[in-house]
Amino acid sequence: MAYQPMYKKIASDLRNAIDTKSLSTFPSEQELMKSYKVSRTTIRKSLELLKETHVIQSHRGRGTKIIKKTTPHPAGMPNTNRQIIGLVMAGFTDSYGTSLLKAIQAYALKMNYFVIMRFSNQSAHDEALYIKQLIDFGVAGLLVFPVENYAEKSEVLTSNIKRVPTVLLDRQIENYSLPIVSTDNYHAAKTLTKLLLQMGHVNTVFMLRKGSNNSAMDERIRGIKDAYHDFQRTIPDDAWQQLDIPDATSEHYYDRFQKSLDEIRNRLVFNKKFTCYMALDFSCINTFIIAKDSLTKKINRVSFLGFDGPPYLTSDVKYNRIVQDEGEIAHQAIKLLDNLINGVEVPSTKILIEPKYLDNHSVFPV
Amino acid sequence: MAYQPMYKKIASDLRNAIDTKSLSTFPSEQELMKSYKVSRTTIRKSLELLKETHVIQSHRGRGTKIIKKTTPHPAGMPNTNRQIIGLVMAGFTDSYGTSLLKAIQAYALKMNYFVIMRFSNQSAHDEALYIKQLIDFGVAGLLVFPVENYAEKSEVLTSNIKRVPTVLLDRQIENYSLPIVSTDNYHAAKTLTKLLLQMGHVNTVFMLRKGSNNSAMDERIRGIKDAYHDFQRTIPDDAWQQLDIPDATSEHYYDRFQKSLDEIRNRLVFNKKFTCYMALDFSCINTFIIAKDSLTKKINRVSFLGFDGPPYLTSDVKYNRIVQDEGEIAHQAIKLLDNLINGVEVPSTKILIEPKYLDNHSVFPV
Structure with a gap:
């Protein structure tokens, strides 16, 4: 090397x-x-x-x-190049993922790995294919930031995902329970919701991206529900709002927002009971930025907060948010993968990272 | 493969x-x-x-x-793995670079290459080191998005940069004249400036990032000057404005903007001759977003435009801009590199890509 x-x-x-x-x-x-x-x-x-x-x-x-006279790979394992790890990532933006990608590169380098990257662009088919290709090529291990959960199991994935040491980033792949490093989404959402409840926000809109279906989101929803439960409160049925969020680079980006914008307006302007609006997914923040932009005069009584978001927000769209510690997720993931590759025993293959809470004064007591 | x-x-x-x-x-x-x-x-x-x-x-x-009985590599060339290319990139954000990175991955895949990535984070030292490491490792070719030009020549770079086929992205490395794929910055800036002059904007502030020193910027400046020359106009001395632009992820991001903000204010609010403000560098856009944000009421008589920027701008910070065709830059760069690796003769090793002009109604005639 x-x-x-x-x-x-x-x-x-x-x-x-x-x-x-x-x-x-x-x-x-x-x-x-x-x-x-x-x-x-x-x-x-x-x-x-x-x-x-x-x-x-x-x-x-x-x-x-x-004490170890055999080859380090169990039977059926491919020949690997110990210098190379593969990274298969569903996607990334400045809001979430870019810092993770940069930090993975930096920590991999410290551990003397070369990183081959593949972006699956939220395609389960491509993800499974890239995993197979990288293993066939001979990577020593894999980091996978999975796409949204599969509707159907892919045979390509099933037959390949456990062939080399693999560490997941951010989300589980359903039914595989692989080693994972992620934000402690459950406790982050629970603590945040409790804070809101203490401030008097019993009617908060929880905004989700339509089609979003992953373990990170599940954990956040579970945290919110448990916070309400602890406060002996129930979440109103109309609190959950699923919005169609076009990709920021899609052609009819602004046009497609219009419908989501109307839905937010209907929920907040015409229903005065809601005092708070929380976006659970970073891509919701895009809608939210634009929504707040055009709604701000009518809804300045409403507290706004969310998860993630780009670093260069303007004063107009600053909001309180949970910022995931992408550097630490990368650090722990590379360390864990390196240990798995070298057969070092690890205390746990599920590592949770605490995020930060950024207060931008967009949340006020009722 | x-x-x-x-x-x-x-x-x-x-x-x-x-x-x-x-x-x-x-x-x-x-x-x-x-x-x-x-x-x-x-x-x-x-x-x-x-x-x-x-x-x-x-x-x-x-x-x-x-007709070719010898090894394809000239004497002194390293043994290479024909499946792997290296990518050394100074940096990327949603404003510019993220789409390029994703497209490089996609086109490399189509051509059956695995891509090992290294981010130099604007460090000339790291860039030279990564180039050496990737060549020593045995990549078949390199794509390099260089850091700002070197104050001093690095011996590591000098002795390595031409050891394998290399294609530069976006910027030249001074004194090396390597194959390059970039936006046609000269014509983009010239055409845009002519358009402004036709609309009556003879006093435009041209904003540059302090420390920015690369061929892309040089070409833009040359285009602006030639447009003025064609119109038999001279550019006022105080038209050029260099601003300290903190990195969007740096700790004192908002604080450090304050000074730049004051400088913009002084230039535009207290000097009524300027009718237009053009940012030449995507990172200027960050300042500009925040500047416009806090200045908008006082300077709504001023036209705003720039190069690049993230796709998810709010209505408040929409502005006319030159959008580089990152997909096409990636496409041409991979094609060129593949040809160089395979010894295919190419008509030119300098490929210029035309950008798009996005009109967001932030430019009006004087």
Whole structure:
């Protein structure tokens, strides 16, 4: 590996020698220092790595024993290039995903990985295909930011998703329960909703994107419901609002917003009971920005808040929001994947990251 | 290659055989059909590819002759993996770069390439290092969206940048004149400025980002100057405005804007001669959005326009703008790189793409 530290190179070299059975008894530290022309410290770091990954065992005074004589891949696993990981991402924008992508790149680099990227553009078909292609190509592991859940199971996905170590970002893939790193969406939504209830907002509109169907959203909805439950309140039936959100780059972007805009207007202007409007999905924020833009004079009594959003909002569309810690999600995901690739035991394969709450003074007590 | 069409596989196979000298005389179509168990059409497509890349020559009735018996890489070239290209990108946001990145991925996929990405985050040091790392790793070619021009030449860059086929995106690297695909910045700026002059805007502020120093910006400035020259007008000295533009994700983002905001105010509110404000750099647009936001009541007599910007602007910050055709830049860049990798002669290694002009009614005649 081009920029691998020496101790890692030696560890990888020794591991290969064990894998290919060209090494049957393990050399002493002295022998290794001589043959690699490095210091004892370097050799000890290499050995530490091999111990961590359960390749060797050593006991004081009894030397070092090889405990893993077979190839590191279970039967049926493809030959992999240990330098390369694959990243399959449903999509990204400045609102959510761009920082994640940049941070994945930065942390992967720190761990000496090259990252091959594929964007599935919310296509389940392409996602399954890219996963297969990357595994066939020989990546050591995969990071997958999945598309919305599948209506039908894809055979391509089913037969491939577990062939190499895989860590999911943000969302689960239904029925697979793979290792995952995501925001703690349940607690974020629950805490936020409790805060609103404490401020007197018992009638909040919860806006969702039509067609949105993923575990992150499920967790947020569960958090909201549990907050109401804790306050012994029930959520009004008309509180949930599903809106058609056109993609920001689609051709009839502004036109298609018109209908969603009318729906927001109907909910807020003609129904005075609602005191608060919460967008649960970053893409809702786009609608919301435009909605607030044209509605702001009529609805300035309403509190606004949401999840995510681009960093460069104008004063007109600043709002309180949950900002996911994309850097930390990337950091933990790469660490977890690296451990899985190297066979290091991990305490948990489900890592939840706490988001930040950004107060832009768009929420006021009733 | 996992999803390579059969004719490409056969061509690559034959080329390898020639490179490794295991093939000294070229087989006949009949022999090839038999040994690969494919149709004559497929074999002919393979041969066509080998002819295009100057590996073989064939003349009616005289059979096929090998014209390239050596390895395809000149002396000193690294061994490459023909499936992988590297992409080193200075940065990207929804305003400019995100669509380019997505399109590069999509077109690379169509041409059966895997793309390893590295983001240099405007660091010349990292850019040079990543280029070296990717070449050492064995990419077949490189796409580079360069950082702002270097104050000093980097030895790492100098010794590596021409080791594999490389296509630049958007900007030149000073003193290297590598193949490049970019927007036709000169003509876009010239045409736009002529339009403004025709509408009576002889006093326009041209806003640049402080520290911005690249060929795209140079071309835009040249276009503006030539438009004035054609109209036998001179540009007032105080027309050029350089602003400190903090990165949208930097911590003191809103605070740091305050100073830039004051400078815009001074230029427009206290100097009534200016009738138009043009931002030459997408990152200026961020300032401009916020500036317009807080200045709009005092400066509604001023026309606003710029280059690039995110797709989801609110009605408040809609403005006329030059939108670069990121999809077409990606398309042409991948095509050019593929040709260079395969040794196909190309008519030009400098490809200019025409942008679109989006009229959002923020420009009115004087």
